[in-house]
Amino acid sequence: MTKDSSEKSPLISQSVLKSYDRKSEENFDNGVIATESSESGSIGSGVYTYTARQKRVLVQMATANFCHTVCFSLIAPFFPNEAEQKGATPAQIGLIFSVFELVIFICSPIFGRYITVIGSRFMYIMGLFVCGATTILFGFLNLAPDGGMFVGLCFAVRITEAIAATSFVTASYAIIANEFTGRVATVFGLLETFTGLGLMVGPPIGGLLYGAGGFFLPFVLMGSLMMLCVAVSICGLPKQEDNVVRKGHSFLTILVIPTVLLSALTIASAAMTITAVEPVLEPHLRQFGLGPELVGLVFLSMSGLYTLTAPLWGYLSDRYSHAKWFMVAGCACCFIGTMFIGPSPLFTMLFNMKPALWLTVISLGFMGVGVGLQLVPPFKDCLTQALEYGFPDNFETYGLVSGLFASTFAFGWVVIYAGMCLHSIVCIILLAAIKKQLIKSGLLCSAFFGPSVGGVLVQVIGFAWTGTCIACIHVILLVNLLIFLGLQYQKDKLPRELTKEERQILQDLSQSIEGVGSSERKVSIVQQAPSYQFYRQFSSSYQEDYPHQKSDNAHGV
Numbered sequence: 001m002t003k004d005s006s007e008k009s010p011l012i013s014q015s016v017l018k019s020y021d022r023k024s025e026e027n028f029d030n031g032v033i034a035t036e037s038s039e040s041g042s043i044g045s046g047v048y049t050y051t052a053r054q055k056r057v058l059v060q061m062a063t064a065n066f067c068h069t070v071c072f073s074l075i076a077p078f079f080p081n082e083a084e085q086k087g088a089t090p091a092q093i094g095l096i097f098s099v100f101e102l103v104i105f106i107c108s109p110i111f112g113r114y115i116t117v118i119g120s121r122f123m124y125i126m127g128l129f130v131c132g133a134t135t136i137l138f139g140f141l142n143l144a145p146d147g148g149m150f151v152g153l154c155f156a157v158r159i160t161e162a163i164a165a166t167s168f169v170t171a172s173y174a175i176i177a178n179e180f181t182g183r184v185a186t187v188f189g190l191l192e193t194f195t196g197l198g199l200m201v202g203p204p205i206g207g208l209l210y211g212a213g214g215f216f217l218p219f220v221l222m223g224s225l226m227m228l229c230v231a232v233s234i235c236g237l238p239k240q241e242d243n244v245v246r247k248g249h250s251f252l253t254i255l256v257i258p259t260v261l262l263s264a265l266t267i268a269s270a271a272m273t274i275t276a277v278e279p280v281l282e283p284h285l286r287q288f289g290l291g292p293e294l295v296g297l298v299f300l301s302m303s304g305l306y307t308l309t310a311p312l313w314g315y316l317s318d319r320y321s322h323a324k325w326f327m328v329a330g331c332a333c334c335f336i337g338t339m340f341i342g343p344s345p346l347f348t349m350l351f352n353m354k355p356a357l358w359l360t361v362i363s364l365g366f367m368g369v370g371v372g373l374q375l376v377p378p379f380k381d382c383l384t385q386a387l388e389y390g391f392p393d394n395f396e397t398y399g400l401v402s403g404l405f406a407s408t409f410a411f412g413w414v415v416i417y418a419g420m421c422l423h424s425i426v427c428i429i430l431l432a433a434i435k436k437q438l439i440k441s442g443l444l445c446s447a448f449f450g451p452s453v454g455g456v457l458v459q460v461i462g463f464a465w466t467g468t469c470i471a472c473i474h475v476i477l478l479v480n481l482l483i484f485l486g487l488q489y490q491k492d493k494l495p496r497e498l499t500k501e502e503r504q505i506l507q508d509l510s511q512s513i514e515g516v517g518s519s520e521r522k523v524s525i526v527q528q529a530p531s532y533q534f535y536r537q538f539s540s541s542y543q544e545d546y547p548h549q550k551s552d553n554a555h556g557v
Contacts, residue, residue: 056236057179058187061172062194064128064229068165069198071135071222072100074206082215083154087147096154098413103162104169105410109251111170112403116395120171120178120242125233127168132226134161139219166406173402174395177383178240182318185380189314192376196307200300242395249391251407254400259324259385262477262484263378264408266327269473270374271412273334273367276470277302277341284342284463288357301361305368313376323381324485330373331478337367338471342464370474379405 050058083093115123138157144150172191180187209218254260278299285295317323339347341363347353383401391397 333370
């Protein structure tokens with residue numbers, strides 16, 4: 001089978017054809033597909049087994065993801081207070097936090113496009129190294145002079161760390177796509193579990209280390225662990241076959257694919273959900289009189305469920321290949337969660353619904369499940385759709401998809417941060433204008449009018465309305481996903497003849513499973529492919545062209 005023929009077909013799964021392209025005649029026995037070096041995962045009788053190489057890559061990436069997210073999140077408990085003592089304003093502190101995602105949003109498409117030029121392994125290791133170095137360097141910033149010098153150095157170190165993180169994350173996603181053909185979503189979900197764990201334990205670890213050794217200790221210790229991950233990766237991360245001829249594809253050429261754009265918007269909406277709710281959740285919980293420990297447990301309702309369920313969504317996405325339906329379920333869960341967490345003022349007006357702790361916890365649970373469904377399946381879906389639209393099945397496409405995922409997720413954060421800043425600026429301007437007008441006119445009713453306007457402004461940008469606005473985004477996205485699925489269903493029902501390239505691919509695929517063993521084993525291999533439905537849809541045409549496969553079709557192919 002030629003590579004060109006596989007790239008022209010929108011109906012045959014590229015990842016499955018890749019496995020057949022790489023197979024070795026000696027290892028293709030007993031229903032097992034393997035590469036020439038037996039480094040690829042094996043599928044036999046419907047069971048996928050991970051090789052020693054894949055396990056090594058998975059352990060290294062899981063450890064690096066955990067350490068990196070701990071480094072990212074450990075500054076939350078103590079840095080704002082330290083920065084204020086060094087003369088930083090609250091606005092500057094907020095920008096120091098948010099600039100991280102802004103840099104990832106900008107740099108991810110660049111790293112994704114040039115990953116084949118830089119090299120995925122070099123990009124991964126250097127990203128880890130610079131992340132560790134900047135984390136250690138951040139621990140010395142309290143020695144900088146107060147005021148503008150301290151703030152400027154914080155921005156410089158944080159931006160450098162974000163660039164390195166972009167390099168590391170983009171390369172890791174691309175390596176996943178290359179190493180775990182057929183189980184991309186499962187492995188991605190597993191890594192997201194370690195990412196979630198790092199974000200969950202990062203602030204407590206940072207607080208404990210800060211209490212034990214001051215500002216210096218958290219950064220130096222975690223940065224040293226990152227350096228240890230670098231040493232392990234240099235020794236254990238296998239070389240990737242990423243030296244391919246680039247075909248000039250760009251970030252925009254993949255983003256304009258309608259189904260990829262829908263997946264990208266789903267990823268961004270998940271990030272917006274997290275960013276919009278978490279910063280204002282603690283003030284919302286104050287009305288219930290909870291202590292710090294219980295507040296922390298309430299926060300775990302969303303992040304904990306996301307961490308626990310991410311591998312499940314990855315496994316199901318790989319098994320059933322219905323990513324868009326998983327996204328629909330994710331939008332529905334997030335819509336329910338964001339509407340009821342306030343609850344929405346619409347429910348308050350219509351049903352007199354009041355805030356309740358149990359309602360908040362359940363809503364956060366729905367959001368945790370929904371965010372997982374919106375983040376894990378779309379990564380594989382973007383990759384699959386890009387291949388089916390003719391993108392080459394190599395590191396160029398893997399890099400573009402990796403950059404797309406990282407950038408769109410960061411875009412969700414950037415939109416919310418920008419919205420918060422815009423709201424703050426508008427409120428300040430409006431309140432200043434109102435106050436000036438009231439003083440100028442000498443209105444005696446200012447004692448009533450001022451608090452009323454302030455209350456309206458707080459209500460408009462408050463917790464309940466924030467959740468309602470995010471819910472509107474989810475319902476709009478949900479409707480668009482359903483329209484797309486409906487149109488796709490109608491298109492799939494239309495009969496069409498096989499193209500010459502598709503007939504050649506089917507013939508080569510049937511020859512690949514000749515002599516594998518029993519018919520049941522042949523069937524189990526074919527059923528691993530998303531093209532299984534393609535076989536069933538065109539079974540009559542296929543049997544007419546290749547009568548020697550009739551016995552296999554009798555078993556369900």
